[in-house]
Amino acid sequence: MLETSVHVEHLTKRFGETLALDNISFEVGKGELFGFIGPDGAGKTTLFRILTTLLLADSGTCTVVNFDVVREYRKIRNISGYMPGKFSLYQDLTVEENLSFFATIFGTTIHENYDMVKDIYQQIEPFKNRKAGKLSGGMKQKLALSCAMIHKPEVLFLDEPTTGVDAVSRLEFWEMLKRLKAAGITILVSTPYMEEASLCDRVALMQAGRIMTISTPQEVIRNYPLSLLSVKSGDIYHLLAELRKYPGVHSVYAFGQSAHVAFRDRNIEKETLAGFLIKNNHKSVGISPVEATIEDCFMELMTTPALNGE
């Protein structure tokens, strides 16, 4: 195993009656690009706030580069970069003023560490005199990442950096992360977009305070326990309803213009299913086996009762 960068054991955090994190354990290796995939309420932000020493856990231990999040929090703050989910830069300072502010806080200058942020910062440098509040979503995201990196952190915590950002900016953002990873930085990133899982080395799929599985994205897909068909017809609305009535069906979910239909039985006859749909007035029916996506896996794990005790 790689050298460990982040180590979390039996972490629990409650807010009143809500169990935000429920006995979570995992390790992230040095230089790894590790993704936390899950919807709002999964516990991603709470986890990141604990790891960045901004919030205390109820129980459990966490270390970041061997420093304890409680006893050695100051050291962690010096070696980690944090990009919160909510845009937290100063809207009434310019792009350059924001970056310079963060550099100063960490006792450095833009000039001294320019190499570190150059790749990303250059893209917004033409607008360096614009107020941060006047930037587009994609540009704000680049500035926030530059500010999180200006002190040359060893570990980056990026909380939903791509939420609400369009598909093109998202793609560009992940390309930047790949280059940072190549520079040896450990990256923990959270996202509600399931398809972004495939861009990580390993992922934790999270839901309601629990980690449902931790693995490489390829392994998550290999472990999908059902046999899956992609079914198409002219009328997706009635197709979904009809498929749910078909004998032996485990689940039916819409995926774009087709439906993913899961069976426990590995030997489902496509012809019989096609006959059933045609009999129910579906036209231009198409059925083909399909590999599960991370989203199929996520939905299956969500509806599988959690195993108690690990």
Add this chain to the structure above:
Amino acid sequence: MQETAENIIIVKDLVKKFGSFVANDHLTFEVKKGEIFGFLGANGAGKTTAIKILCGLSYPTSGELSVAGFDIYTRREKVKQNIGYMSQKFSLYDDLTVYENIRFYGGIYGLPKKVIDSRANDLMQRLGFESSRNKLIRDIPLGWKQKLAFSVAILHNPKIVFLDEPTGGVDPITRRQFWDMIYEASHDGITVFVTTHYMDEAEYCDRVSIMVEGRIAALDTPDHLKKQFDAPSMNEVFIKLARA
């Protein structure tokens, strides 16, 4: 099926300028009654500007627009009465209960109390919310909030409902249940005008327009767009267009 051919939104040469910046650059399109119309575009492409104008919240610089059969310059109040609106950011009051939110929105749209109560009961039963009737919005899960927000947005049976990134942040199962509700509304004849960053959701739409830098760069059914741009998914269509 003659009704479905009726255009419920007609936009001709819509231009909106902020100073020298052209946010909407001669937009022309129509939306048919009962259609699910996807309105996509990169951040800053001009979607929000156009939606505000269509909802009667902002005047265009020039162009001809009719929404739900009413002229957007002279009959803005009629437009507002005939549309519903839901966004991810703002929809329900956190410190009001489920029932109070329904009553509040019903009141704003001028529904009589009797009608509000019967629709509220019907709605809570359909969503399985009966036991949460008196819970504060802040205490119910996000997925419930979004389903409730959608139901409230169509409480007054509008002709069109505008959904601005309605599914952000929810889990994939709730997201699909939300789309089941959209299909149902569309089957009931409500026109759905929706923006999203989830490209698989673009494929659930009858037709999709993609805005790039203030203009409509493409508008067609998802199938035709995929063929036209020789792409296997709407995600790739979007990336090809927005990067061009």
